[in-house]
Amino acid sequence: MNVDLRSRTGRWLVAAVALVALVLFPLFVGGGSWLNTAVLVLLYAGLAQAWNILGGFAGQVSLGNAAFFGIGAYTSTVLLDRWNVSPWLGMPVGAIVAAAFAVAVFFPFFRLGGHYFAIATIALAEILLILFTNWAFVRGARGITIPFVRGPDRRPTDSWAFLQFNESRVPYYYVVLGLAVLAVATAVVVERSKLGYYLRAIKNDQQAARSLGVPVLRYKLIAVAISAAVTAAFGTFYAQYLLFIDPETTMRLELSVLIALVAILGGVGTVVGPLLGALVLIPLSEVTRSQLAGSGNTLDLVLYGGLIMLIAAFQPNGLVAIGDRFRRRREAVRPAGDETERGEAPLVGAPGTRN
Amino acid sequence: MPALLELDAVSKRFGGLDANRDVSLVVEEGQIVGLIGPNGAGKTTLFNCVSGFFPPTSGSIRFAGNEIAGWAPERVLRAGLARTFQVVRTFPEMTVLDNVMIGAFARTNRAGEARARAAELLAFTGLAGRAHARGADLTIADKKRLELTRALATQPRLLMLDEVMAGLNPAERAQAVTLIRAIRDRGTTVLLVEHVMEVVMPISDHVVVLDSGRKIAEGPPRTIVRDPNVIAAYLGEKYRPRDEGTA
Numbered sequence: 001m002n003v004d005l006r007s008r009t010g011r012w013l014v015a016a017v018a019l020v021a022l023v024l025f026p027l028f029v030g031g032g033s034w035l036n037t038a039v040l041v042l043l044y045a046g047l048a049q050a051w052n053i054l055g056g057f058a059g060q061v062s063l064g065n066a067a068f069f070g071i072g073a074y075t076s077t078v079l080l081d082r083w084n085v086s087p088w089l090g091m092p093v094g095a096i097v098a099a100a101f102a103v104a105v106f107f108p109f110f111r112l113g114g115h116y117f118a119i120a121t122i123a124l125a126e127i128l129l130i131l132f133t134n135w136a137f138v139r140g141a142r143g144i145t146i147p148f149v150r151g152p153d154r155r156p157t158d159s160w161a162f163l164q165f166n167e168s169r170v171p172y173y174y175v176v177l178g179l180a181v182l183a184v185a186t187a188v189v190v191e192r193s194k195l196g197y198y199l200r201a202i203k204n205d206q207q208a209a210r211s212l213g214v215p216v217l218r219y220k221l222i223a224v225a226i227s228a229a230v231t232a233a234f235g236t237f238y239a240q241y242l243l244f245i246d247p248e249t250t251m252r253l254e255l256s257v258l259i260a261l262v263a264i265l266g267g268v269g270t271v272v273g274p275l276l277g278a279l280v281l282i283p284l285s286e287v288t289r290s291q292l293a294g295s296g297n298t299l300d301l302v303l304y305g306g307l308i309m310l311i312a313a314f315q316p317n318g319l320v321a322i323g324d325r326f327r328r329r330r331e332a333v334r335p336a337g338d339e340t341e342r343g344e345a346p347l348v349g350a351p352g353t354r355n
Numbered sequence: 356m357p358a359l360l361e362l363d364a365v366s367k368r369f370g371g372l373d374a375n376r377d378v379s380l381v382v383e384e385g386q387i388v389g390l391i392g393p394n395g396a397g398k399t400t401l402f403n404c405v406s407g408f409f410p411p412t413s414g415s416i417r418f419a420g421n422e423i424a425g426w427a428p429e430r431v432l433r434a435g436l437a438r439t440f441q442v443v444r445t446f447p448e449m450t451v452l453d454n455v456m457i458g459a460f461a462r463t464n465r466a467g468e469a470r471a472r473a474a475e476l477l478a479f480t481g482l483a484g485r486a487h488a489r490g491a492d493l494t495i496a497d498k499k500r501l502e503l504t505r506a507l508a509t510q511p512r513l514l515m516l517d518e519v520m521a522g523l524n525p526a527e528r529a530q531a532v533t534l535i536r537a538i539r540d541r542g543t544t545v546l547l548v549e550h551v552m553e554v555v556m557p558i559s560d561h562v563v564v565l566d567s568g569r570k571i572a573e574g575p576p577r578t579i580v581r582d583p584n585v586i587a588a589y590l591g592e593k594y595r596p597r598d599e600g601t602a
Contacts, residue, residue: 192466193466194460194464194465194466194469197453197456197457197460197466197469198457198460200446200448200449200453201446201449201457203448204446204447204448204449204490205444205445205446205447207408207440207444208440208444208445208446209446209457210408210427210428210429210432211406211408211428211432211437211438211439211440211444211506212432212437212457212458212461212505212506212509213429213432213433213458213460213461213509214429214457214460215429216429
């Protein structure tokens with residue numbers, strides 16, 4: 001193969017092939033548990049991608065993204081439950097509510113540095129969880145069951161208008177695929193724009209960024225608003241996928257941690273990282289659970305945790321860095337010489353020779 | 356025409372310490388002004404006050420007709436006043452080109468335009484050959500040059516350089532001097548902070564000397580080197596010339 005997969009055309013080619021494979025995927029697996037795993041992979045790929053905009057690009061590690069997920073799930077579901085509003089409308093409304101909530105709450109959070117910021121985000125999601133558990137308007141701890149859309153024969157049926165598919169699960173797959181593509185597209189646009197550059201500068205050195213005119217707080221708020229909106233959209237999807245939500249399924253701490261974990265193990269601050277993380281971690285957790293959890297012991301969690309530890313120990317920059325490792329080895333073999341094309345320094349002395 | 360930068364009785368107090376006390380100075384457009392003084396004289400504090408990193412305790416700072424005392428750093432930058440840091444603050448995980456693009460984005464929203472401007476400035480400062488190296492992988496001399504390039508990319512009217520010469524060998528210093536002259540010739544006024552007198556004297560049009568937070572002398576370089584207060588500040592009271600200057 002002669003196309004360099006890291007070149008611009010190479011990357012588009014990989015993306016196109018991957019997309020075609022994803023579109024055709026249900027034709028090969030039907031509607032069984034593999035389809036369910038694929039839906040979860042795409043769900044977490046999207047959620048990790050959204051997390052990545054704030055946590056990866058801007059380096060602000062949030063362990064409370066389940067709060068946005070829950071707000072998205074609850075906004076559309078309450079609208080549907082009380083006023084029969086279609087989730088397709090509830091989804092953007094939830095995204096806007098989550099973004100507004102994120103901006104209001106993170107405005108003071110961004111005064112906190114490092115670990116304190118992360119702790120505050122954990123507290124945020126936990127407070128929301130307790131609040132929703134005791135809030136009668138959203139039916140508290142009992143949760144909300146979304147009623148079936150029924151056909152003329154009174155049997156549960158499929159409805160694109162109300163984002164609910166009871167005869168075949170395949171449409172859910174295409175909906176979450178669409179959302180995941182949207183999340184990736186958002187990340188790509190952010191990465192290449194002024195916003196992405198500014199976020200990376202903030203991650204690298206906030207004082208230096210300010211000295212170059214970067215309004216640090218404003219750009220962090222933009223990042224968290226985008227991150228929250230995308231996360232909330234997946235929350236709506238998840239509610240429709242399960243047709244039942246309660247505070248535990250949509251806002252629990254493990255969900256927040258898993259979102260961050262997928263992005264971190266995949267590779268922080270890159271668009272490919274979260275996708276790779278979801279592709280490896282989610283099937284792993286599903287397989288270990290289905291194969292080992294039945295016996296009643298917790299062997300699945302031991303294995304799952306062990307694998308995470310292995311990745312963290314040997315691949316601290318995430319799974320994306322594995323490619324770099326092989327590349328470096330290849331380049332080390334290649335004879336030196338590429339380095340000599342350095343430009344002459346017309347005004348100030350020879351540039352440093354360290355590399 | 357009023358001066359580009361005008362400080363009037365600027366003071367900065369940290370608890371019981373007067374880091375700056377009633378410092379007044381003027382920087383005219385098109386000049387290279389040297390701000391010198393021994394270690395701990397308050398040069399960097401003054402810098403931080405002017406560039407918005409600390410609000411001054413009292414006094415006025417006028418830049419290009421605006422009272423900028425107390426403005427946030429990003430606002431000061433947009434008004435046309437850029438700075439570098441004494442301890443280099445390159446973005447370590449970003450490439451040299453991306454580092455400079457952050458500066459260029461102060462004046463444009465389009466990545467392509469920022470990239471073109473950054474590339475042009477890297478050629479000007481002689482870093483073009485390192486454009487795709489990571490910030491962390493540069494030598495100290497190159498990091499300093501990168502900070503300067505990055506600050507220039509914001510298209511400042513006044514560029515404030517905090518000890519860009521420190522840590523450079525004599526050859527690198529000579530090249531830095533050439534570069535600073537070239538920057539002035541492109542139309543950017545330069546305020547240079549150094550504690551090493553030898554590097555400031557040959558290129559400055561005007562020199563201001565701080566000691567213990569106060570201004571003790573100012574004038575053209577050749578009179579500054581003979582000033583008894585300056586000599587005493589650098590070498591100690593013992594070396595104060597017998598013919599005492601104004602105290």
